[in-house]
């Protein structure tokens with residue numbers, strides 16, 4: 001048995017692990033106290049990551065569909081069978097007939113991230129989808145508008161801030177999002193230990209709220225309104241300090257219509273609380289607003305995300321110690337992103353509903369209708385890499401019913417999940433312990449600068465291949481003449497590592513992959529450096545696209561809607577729709593429960609431990625009820641990613657778990673108007 005050092009890549013925390021390896025078998029997983037970033041921290045999912053190696057349901061060789069069944073195939077046969085119909089459909093119906101969905105896990109591995117981009121380019125379709133339209137699009141869009149680049153994203157300087165306002169994020173469970181912080185709970189606890197304050201604003205009293213100094217409920221979707229009211233106070237009380245902001249006067253004019261007294265009743269807060277928040281935020285020695293998924297996944301996500309940036313800028317926190325600071329990554333992915341994807345919005349629109357492209361992708365809310373609606377450009381085939389859109393996109397259940405109608409589906413995934421079970425060809429990737437990894441994208445969001453190369457620690461006994469290799473082989477079959485394959489293959493081999501090596505060498509610390517390999521615990525590159533590293537050095541505080549959406553927000557505020565609103569809930573032993581097939585994470589009480597406030601329970605005749613029927617404009621599900629004052633009145637909470645019964649034949653443990661899919665009742669028609677975020 002030997003101890004190996006490797007990083008977990010399931011979430012942004014990137015915990016350094018010590019793994020006991022016995023041949024192909026992992027017998028133990030511990031946190032690595034010598035990892036300067038994660039400091040020995042880990043969560044139960046690390047054990048799940050090890051169990052993934054041994055999961056009997058994980059696919060270990062290529063599969064080809066024969067009627068209702070799959071049979072084992074060689075890689076050559078499977079790749080040919082994957083590519084030929086894609087070429088044929090493209091020739092017959094045009095490139096847009098082949099759609100591609102790129103799932104969340106590719107963000108966490110440099111080889112997979114580049115693989116997904118290579119496949120996207122090889123397919124060349126306008127119908128490219130990813131989960132960002134349920135996730136981060138409003139955030140990156142706000143950064144693009146305000147700072148000029150979607151990845152020019154300031155992160156909270158957690159280790160030095162005195163006042164942290166957290167909106168719509170639950171880092172104690174999620175471990176941080178677009179905020180890469182090992183041992184995030186320890187870093188948050190340290191804020192209070194040194195006399196600082198954490199204020200959480202969330203419709204649920206979350207695990208993070210419980211370790212904060214203060215928690216306030218907010219009506220879902222209310223953050224944009226709250227921030228306008230905060231800015232109203234900041235301007236009104238002359239607390240502005242915006243050395244890096246342009247168009248301050250327009251911003252001042254825009255917020256004038258949103259005093260706390262107008263906003264408060266609509267968002268379930270009070271004007272004195274809003275005023276106090278504004279004053280403390282603006283006058284704390286150091287301070288920062290941090291917002292994530294809860295602020296994006298609602299009808300005002302883009303405006304709210306813009307106002308988060310603006311609030312940090314006008315309170316003088318941008319690029320300041322303890323404020324919202326720009327990391328200095330060792331290898332910067334932003335340039336690569338500009339070249340490969342282009343920082344654009346609205347280059348094309350979805351065929352049926354006319355929703356805009358953003359960063360090369362259309363909103364996932366349009367997939368089903370693009371499959372369903374006949375005519376030129378209709379989707380006939382789908383390639384899925386590392387995703388499960390049936391579980392993760394709005395109207396996912398409807399998508400599940402449509403997939404069998406497609407002429408061809410190719411999936412690159414460990415599992416035959418609710419989506420990939422409809423594949424005609426399944427191409428299984430390697431486990432991260434078998435491939436080596438550099439967190440290329442995440443270092444853009446580090447609360448401290450650092451870098452780490454995580455080597456392959458196991459030789460695979462399976463007939464699997466790395467995502468990059470699979471993508472290369474598919475791309476060759478889609479685009480290159482046979483005689484060029486041998487040469488192109490050689491050119492592509494190790495290309496992801498070579499790209500990372502080049503970026504490291506060009507980077508500010510003049511590192512290299514070899515230098516990182518020599519530092520197996522990872523290297524700490526110091527605290528964030530003050531300064532505003534954005535184009536022109538100025539922030540545009542008043543982009544027209546957001547100002548134009550304010551009347552809609554004003555109408556929402558004045559309407560004071562009262563309908564029950566559904567929000568999500570993440571769980572420590574769950575990772576979106578997957579990792580539910582692993583004993584270490586599947587055990588324990590049912591998590592797919594509906595949290596209901598006691599007042600609502602009484603009104604609706606619901607009892608703790610009973611069942612509720614939840615109906616939306618899109619569908620219906622049934623869930624066990626937990627009556628709890630931890631959600632605010634008028635709000636119910638239900639997690640996504642559960643309800644695996646449809647995959648009973650291929651996900652034995654997950655399918656035995658109770659639960660229903662939240663995305664059976666999210667309505668694909670209900671998106672915000674700027675980006676089409678669900």
Ligand SMILES: Nc1nc2c(c(=O)[nH]1)N[C@H]1C(S)=C(S)[C@@H](COP(=O)(O)OP(=O)(O)OC[C@H]3O[C@@H](n4cnc5c(=O)[nH]c(N)nc54)[C@H](O)[C@@H]3O)O[C@H]1N2
Pocket residue numbers: 011012104135167168169170171173174175176177201202203204206218219220221222223292293294295298567568569570571572573574575576
């Ligand atoms: N254990 C675990 N960790 C994960 C994941 C997982 O599934 N499980 N998923 C990973 C992924 S893909 C992501 S993107 C990140 C997300 O990371 P976070 O953004 O930290 O994740 P959430 O826990 O969804 O936090 C969102 C919070 O917003 C609140 N909320 C909902 N609507 C509103 C609103 O309108 N306003 C406000 N202010 N709050 C609102 C919710 O109650 C919730 O507490 O987590 C990552 N980490």
Ligand SMILES: Nc1nc2c(c(=O)[nH]1)N[C@H]1C(S)=C(S)[C@@H](COP(=O)(O)OP(=O)(O)OC[C@H]3O[C@@H](n4cnc5c(=O)[nH]c(N)nc54)[C@H](O)[C@@H]3O)O[C@H]1N2
Pocket residue numbers: 102103104105106109112131134135293385386387388389391392393412413414415417429467568569575576577578640641662663666
């Ligand atoms: N209602 C509701 N819906 C949501 C959310 C919500 O809060 N509420 N959250 C949204 C968010 S933030 C996200 S990010 C999405 C996630 O949505 P998706 O990305 O569509 O789905 P995941 O559940 O992450 O599934 C990932 C799949 O990738 C496979 N996989 C894992 N690692 C690898 C790998 O290295 N290579 C390959 N090829 N495959 C791999 C897994 O087996 C799994 O099948 O869900 C979104 N959907």
Ligand code: SF4
Pocket residue numbers: 008009010011012013014015041042043044045046175
């Ligand atoms: S917090 Fe858990 S899932 Fe995230 S990197 Fe650490 S061990 Fe992995």
Ligand SMILES: [Mo]
Pocket residue numbers: 104131135
């Ligand atoms: Mo996400």
